[in-house]
Amino acid sequence: MHIGVPTERRAYETRVAATPETVKKYVAQGHRVTVQSGAGITASYLDGAFAAAGAEIVDTATAFGADIILKVQSPTETELPLLRRGATLIGILDPFDKDNAAKLAATGVTAFALDSAPRTTRAQSLDVLSSQANIAGYKAVLLAAGLYPRFMPMLMTAAGTVKAARILVLGAGVAGLQAVATAKRLGALIEASDVRPAVKEQIESLGAKFLDVPYETDEEREAASGVGGYARPMPPGWLARQANIVHERAKQADIVITTALIPGRAAPTLISVETVKAMKAGSVIIDLAAGRGPEFEGRPGGNCPLTEVDTVVTKHGVMIAGYTNLASMVPSDASALYARNMLDFLKLILTPAGTLNIDFSDDIIAATLLAKDGELTRKA
Known part of the structure; x- marks a missing residue:
């Protein structure tokens, strides 16, 4: 088969879908691999490395x-x-973007959106959302450390003692847990919250305190269990109790990292305008849901309404970072992990002889298939 790797052209995108490591494996399987000139430069993979692996530039x-x-x-x-x-x-391919999905279908390609892969054990090796969210959680803490006008760890010096930064992480999926782990390595004091009670043990095992919001009804407990590994919208009563707890803890925090996303829906508001006003001057918010929250003052917010897409703003003395592609800020490793995800997906649709054989009854294939024969195969 002829496998092509074009240069990414969207703003702020520095990753590439294949690396010399995976290209070498494709070529060893008998495939022809063509890489667009310059496709890997922003991820530190030069044309020469791709050519040495057997690709045509x-x-x-x-x-x-x-x-x-x-x-x-x-x-x-x-x-x-x-x-x-x-x-x-x-x-x-963002299957929830209806316009884009329709345009892809109109081209007549068979399109697979790897961001729709099921959260199952069998699909773990090709779960692009997890591999990239892991990087985003790591980078979020480093960005926070760069913006925060004080030290992250506690320091005892001849000039006095510097207190450790207090970090509040909201959402303990892959990105949130990596944020907790990275902040712990940097010496911060961490609290973390999530709608799912099952993550309490994971949060505490990483050295953070779990902020518990009690469930009062069976509806709340059922929603908190999630579906397919993803969070579900919580009932208003639970959200109100969570908001009160978050407000109080955010007032004490130096850094807040929000990671809450719900597939196909607007991201929930976790840090209100009133909470930002109550936070300490010099505090930092890193909003990983930037651009995906409810509209506020004519533009999309994030987990905080004051977040602005792909920029850092200061509101009420608090710095709010709204970068939408943190994985691309670590492009070499992000590309390496993504390329391995891609390699594992191709194992499902290519035979050992190197021919295309798509089993549309396969659960992973069925979940990721977005378009075929000019038609959308799932609701966007």
């Missing part, structure tokens, strides 16, 4: 003319016409 049209096209993000408007009817496109 080509132009845009050749990379998009492949049988299988590996992408990080969905093709841009100018790239859509380059897609060949009948080709297979694999990437993070």
Whole structure:
């Protein structure tokens, strides 16, 4: 098969969908691999390294003319016409973006959105959301440390003692847990909260205190259990109790990292405007849900309404960072992990002889299939 790897063109995207490591494996399996010139430069993978692994360095049209096209993000408007009817496109395609999904379907490609992979043991090795969220959680803490105008750990010096920073992590999925672990390594005092009671043990095992919001009804307990590994919207009563606890803890925190996302829905508001006003001057919020929250003052917010997309703003003395692609700030390792996810997915659709054989009854294939034969195969 001809496997093509184009350059990513969307803003702030520095990753690449294959690395010399995975290219070498594709070539060993008998595939022809074409990598667009410069595709890996921003991730520190040079054309020479791809060529040494057996890839051909080509132009845009050749990379998009492949049988299988590996992408990080969905093709841009100018790239859509380059897609060949009948080709297979694999990437993070955001199936909840209805307009984009329809445009992809109209090209006639068979499109797989790896961000729809089920949260099952069998799908772990190709779970792109987890591999990239892990990096985002790590980078969130480093960004916070850079913005925070004080030390992170406690320091005892001849000039006096510096207190350790207090960090509040809201949402303890993959990104949140990595944030907890990274902050702990930097010497901070950490509290963390999540709607799912099952993560309490994980939070505490990493050295953080779990903020418990008691459940008062069976409806609350059922919602907290989530579905398919993803969080579900919580009832208003529980949210109100959580908001009160978060408000009080945020007032004491130096850094707040929010990671709460619900697939297909607006991200929940965790840090209100009133809470920001009550926070200490010089505090920092890192909002990993930037641009995906409810609209506020004519623009999308995040887990905090005051968050602005891909920038750092100071509101009421608090610095709020709204970067939407933290994984791309660690592009080399992010690409390496993503490329391995991609390699494992291709094992499901390629035979040992190197031919395409898609089993549409396979649970992972069925969950990730976005478009086929010019039609959407799932509701976006």
